[in-house]
Every structure is written in C-alpha cells, then in structure tokens.
Amino acid sequence: MLVDRRGQVGHVIVGDARTIALPDWGRMRAGRGRLRGLRLVHTHLGDEPLTADDLTDLALLRLDATVAIGTAKTGDPALAYAAALSVSADADEPIERLDPVPPGQLDFDFQEWIREREEALARPARTRAVGEAERAVLVSVTTGRNRGDAEMQIAELRELTRSAGVEVVDLISQHRHRADPKTLLGAGRLQDLVVHALWSDADLVIFDQDLTPTQARNLGERLELRVIDRTQLILDIFAQHATSRDGKLQVELAQLKYRLPRLAQRDGSLSRLAGGIGGRGPGETKLEVDRRRVRERVARLERELKQLRKGRESRRKQRKRQGLPVLSIVGYTNAGKSTLLRALTRSKVHVEDKLFATLDTASRRLRFPRERDVIITDTVGFIRDLPADLMAAFRATLEELDDADLFLHVVDVATPDLDRRIEAVHRVLDEIGLADTPEILVFNQMDRMPQGVGSAIAVRHRGVAVSALNAEGLQELLERVATTLFEEDIPAFRRHRLQIGVEGTGV
Numbered sequence: 001m002l003v004d005r006r007g008q009v010g011h012v013i014v015g016d017a018r019t020i021a022l023p024d025w026g027r028m029r030a031g032r033g034r035l036r037g038l039r040l041v042h043t044h045l046g047d048e049p050l051t052a053d054d055l056t057d058l059a060l061l062r063l064d065a066t067v068a069i070g071t072a073k074t075g076d077p078a079l080a081y082a083a084a085l086s087v088s089a090d091a092d093e094p095i096e097r098l099d100p101v102p103p104g105q106l107d108f109d110f111q112e113w114i115r116e117r118e119e120a121l122a123r124p125a126r127t128r129a130v131g132e133a134e135r136a137v138l139v140s141v142t143t144g145r146n147r148g149d150a151e152m153q154i155a156e157l158r159e160l161t162r163s164a165g166v167e168v169v170d171l172i173s174q175h176r177h178r179a180d181p182k183t184l185l186g187a188g189r190l191q192d193l194v195v196h197a198l199w200s201d202a203d204l205v206i207f208d209q210d211l212t213p214t215q216a217r218n219l220g221e222r223l224e225l226r227v228i229d230r231t232q233l234i235l236d237i238f239a240q241h242a243t244s245r246d247g248k249l250q251v252e253l254a255q256l257k258y259r260l261p262r263l264a265q266r267d268g269s270l271s272r273l274a275g276g277i278g279g280r281g282p283g284e285t286k287l288e289v290d291r292r293r294v295r296e297r298v299a300r301l302e303r304e305l306k307q308l309r310k311g312r313e314s315r316r317k318q319r320k321r322q323g324l325p326v327l328s329i330v331g332y333t334n335a336g337k338s339t340l341l342r343a344l345t346r347s348k349v350h351v352e353d354k355l356f357a358t359l360d361t362a363s364r365r366l367r368f369p370r371e372r373d374v375i376i377t378d379t380v381g382f383i384r385d386l387p388a389d390l391m392a393a394f395r396a397t398l399e400e401l402d403d404a405d406l407f408l409h410v411v412d413v414a415t416p417d418l419d420r421r422i423e424a425v426h427r428v429l430d431e432i433g434l435a436d437t438p439e440i441l442v443f444n445q446m447d448r449m450p451q452g453v454g455s456a457i458a459v460r461h462r463g464v465a466v467s468a469l470n471a472e473g474l475q476e477l478l479e480r481v482a483t484t485l486f487e488e489d490i491p492a493f494r495r496h497r498l499q500i501g502v503e504g505t506g507v
C-alpha cells in the first residue's frame with residue numbers, strides 16, 4: 001500500500017513472489033530537497049527484514065518511509081521492519097532503521113515525526129539566495145586497476161566544475177571491479193548519492209566518467225536531477241566561453257553530436273524501466289521530430305563551418321606568403337598560455353583563472369632584432385581524455401597549429417601531475433599529426449615555487465623556466481626561440497640584448 005501524509009491509502013498493489021510493480025510516479029514527483037509524501041507498506045512472504053531492493057526504492061523514490069511486514073509460518077503477521085532516509089548530514093548511514101516490532105506496536109505520531117524530518121531536510125535549502133550558483137554533487141567511479149590517479153582526476157573535475165560556474169557541494173566516489181552497465185555506480189553507492197544530493201540540496205550530479213546514453217538516462221530518471229558527465233561539462237564550459245562565430249558554431253556542433261545518440265537511444269527502451277516504475281517521458285513522435293531537427297541543424301552547422309573555414313584558409317595562405325615564421329603557444333588548459341602571449345607582446349588577450357578561458361586562436365606579431373618578425377598564436381588549451389567530439393569539432397581551430405614552425409609548450413610548473421599533463425598534450429599533438437613539430441618546453445608560474453625549484457625542473461626537462469605573470473625569464477625564452485628559429489648562436493644575441501617590438505593585431 002502507498003499511504004499519503006493524511007494516512008489515506010492511495011494505491012493497493014498486488015505483486016508476485018519476487019516483485020511488485022509500483023505505479024507511474026510522473027504525477028507524484030517530489031520537489032527538490034523534499035520527500036515524496038508517501039510511505040510504502042508491504043508484506044514479505046517470510047519473516048524477512050527489508051531487502052536491498054526495498055532500501056533502493058526507499059532512497060531512489062525518496063519515500064517518507066518504507067515498512068515491510070513479515071509473515072510467520074502460521075500465516076499471521078510477524079515483525080514490521082521500518083526504515084527512512086537519514087535526514088542529518090552527520091549520519092553514518094544513508095538509511096535509518098527502526099527496531100523491528102510486531103506491526104501493532106509500531107506506534108508513534110507519524111505527522112509529528114515526518115514534519116521534523118522535512119524541516120531538517122529543508123534547512124540547507126532555506127539558506128539559498130537568488131542568483132546563487134548551481135550546486136553539484138560530484139561522482140567518481142574508478143574501475144579495475146586504474147585507480148592510481150583518482151585524486152588528481154577528482155581535483156581536475158572540481159576545477160572544471162568551478163570553471164563552469166557551478167559550486168561543488170559533495171563528492172561520492174567508488175572503486176569497483178567493473179562499472180555497473182545500468183548506473184555505473186553500484187546500488188549501495190547510488191543510495192548514498194540520492195541521500196547526499198538531498199542533504200546538500202543539489203541541482204545536478206556530475207560524473208567524472210563518461211556515461212553511456214543508457215546510464216545517463218537511468219540515472220537522470222532515478223535521481224530526478226540533471227545528470228551530466230565530464231564530456232558534457234567540458235562542452236558546457238566551451239559553450240560559455242565561446243565568443244567568435246567560429247567557436248560558437250563548433251561548440252554547438254559538438255553538443256548536438258553528443259546529444260544525438262542519447263535522443264535516439266531513448267525511445268528504444270521506453271517500455272520498461274528497471275525497478276518497476278512506469279515509463280514516462282516524451283512520446284516517440286516528439287523524439288522523432290527532435291532527432292530530425294537535430295540532424296538538420298548539424299548539417300547546417302557543418303555547411304556554415306565549411307564556409308568559415310575557407311575564409312580562414314585564405315587568411316592563412318596570405319600569412320604564408322608573407323613568409324613569417326609561426327610560433328604557436330600550446331599546453332594544458334590554465335597553464336598560462338594567454339598570459340605568456342600577453343607578456344611577450346604586451347597585448348590584452350583574455351586571461352582568466354578558469355579552465356578553457358581561451359577558445360579562439362589569437363595571433364600577434366612579435367618583432368625580433370634585425371627586422372625579423374614572427375607570428376605568435378595563442379590556442380585553446382588541452383586536457384587529458386579530450387572528448388572525441390570536441391576534438392573533431394575543434395579540428396578547424398587546431399589546424400592553425402599545422403602552420404607552426406615551433407611550439408611553445410607551456411607547462412604549469414607548480415602542478416603536481418606535471419608529467420602527465422605534458423604527456424596529455426603530446427598525445428593530442430600526436431593525434432592531430434603534429435608530433436614532429438619542434439617544441440620548447442616553457443615551465444611557467446615559477447613564482448609559485450620556492451626559489452630555484454622551477455629552474456631545476458626546467459633544466460631537467462631541457463626547458464626554460466619563466467613567470468609570465470611577473471615577466472621573468474622571458475629574455476632567455478626569446479633567445480631560445482631565436483636560436484631555434486634563426487639558428488643563431490646565443491652569444492651574438494646577448495650582445496644585442498633582445499628588444500622586442502610589437503605590432504598591431506591585424507595578422
């Protein structure tokens with residue numbers, strides 16, 4: 001039976017020995033941070049306590065309480081086992097169980113009890129102000145043997161979340177032998193997730209691992225919260241930061257391509273959802289329409305991007321005719337690439353302590369002594385496991401790198417997983433066929449390290465240590481550039497002292 005707050009029986013459901021099918025919850029949706037307003041009282045065929053499935057339903061459906069009444073050998077009711085979600089964030093367990101008693105002795109003021117619990121739950125919600133950032137629970141599930149760098153991964157997910165303007169309110173992590181194909185997380189951690197999201201009044205859940213369309217759908221439905229994965233988060237950041245026409249179109253294209261299989265997948269399994277919850281969501285016809293629209297839009301975007309690409313190509317050709325060497329700044333996101341461009345050219349390109357602050361290539365002219373000019377370009381940052389759709393969409397932007405005679409590969413020297421990041425950048429360069437372009441490793445942000453440490457790391461990697469922010473080490477860097485590009489020996493340059501001049505932005 002499903003019993004509402006007034007004590008009225010709304011549904012009587014007859015199941016079989018193994019399962020009961022609960023009704024469609026569509027119209028009985030709980031508000032955010034609230035319980036459903038329904039308690040489930042059901043019988044078990046033996047004198048058996050609440051099962052794992054009972055507790056999963058309790059959590060996922062956010063029931064007020066669940067009660068199982070066992071049956072004695074005689075056929076009489078045995079004990080009543082009751083449980084509810086823990087309402088205090090200090091609780092050790094997501095679920096609170098009452099001591100089993102014969103059903104007749106399950107005697108307390110339910111109205112009062114549930115009122116207190118809802119109040120405890122509503123407390124975090126009340127402190128929220130209008131215009132406040134969205135709140136997210138982060139989830140990380142590592143599998144098999146690849147748990148080694150889980151902490152770094154989580155730290156990076158936090159940074160990505162912050163860059164998207166979302167506040168992190170909680171973290172759930174799990175190491176599993178194998179990912180659950182339906183929900184990624186195991187049932188127990190899923191309960192934890194529901195309860196933590198409830199406690200922290202979260203608006204969305206962000207998974208560090210990419211979700212299959214099926215997992216995304218299952219989780220969204222069970223949590224009744226927006227569920228996104230790392231790829232979507234990165235796409236969101238890109239969408240927020242895109243400024244040029246090119247950038248906006250590329251991001252939109254990547255987003256649509258990511259969404260398409262998720263739309264297509266949905267209707268195939270509308271009929272039966274796990275846990276006996278009736279199917280809901282938009283009907284097939286609407287999905288058909290959605291899918292067609294998305295495909296049309298994808299085609300249009302691709303056409304438009306092709307046009308823009310032509311313009312870009314002719315600009316590149318023109319530049320080539322000028323015969324100027326091209327220096328491209330590449331590196332992991334937030335390493336300080338734009339800051340370095342600024343420092344070198346004293347220009348005002350956009351710098352921000354956010355991942356993927358730069359999405360568009362910006363080129364400036366850099367003047368070396370003896371009238372030798374170089375084009376220097378700033379590019380979009382890289383990240384490990386760059387989503388494939390995004391790579392494809394940004395291929396056009398990355399094509400600019402084809403022209404580079406030399407890469408300035410900027411590394412944040414203060415990051416603990418520096419080697420991994422260098423490797424991640426090399427992997428992307430390799431994927432776009434540019435592994436052979438010479439590079440100078442630039443260990444930036446040395447001001448954040450104790451004296452001498454940055455330079456020591458740079459020496460070990462045969463790079464140059466700089467602080468783009470404080471304009472330190474730039475002279476040495478430029479000398480290295482000059483020797484590499486013009487094959488001139490350093491002493492000759494020392495005599496001249498490098499005077500860099502900067503010219504307009506119309507490259």
Ligand SMILES: Nc1nc2c(ncn2[C@@H]2O[C@H](COP(=O)(O)OP(=O)(O)OP(=O)(O)O)[C@@H](O)[C@H]2O)c(=O)[nH]1
Binds near residue numbers: 336339352353357470
């Ligand atoms: N302390 C210190 N901070 C720096 C230095 N260089 C850059 N930063 C800071 O690092 C943050 C990121 O700098 P950006 O230049 O935007 O980095 P980016 O590599 O262009 O980043 P994306 O475009 O987002 O990939 C900013 O807050 C900068 O002020 C440095 O030498 N020292």
Ligand SMILES: [Mg+2]
Binds near residue numbers: 337351357
């Ligand atoms: Mg930048």
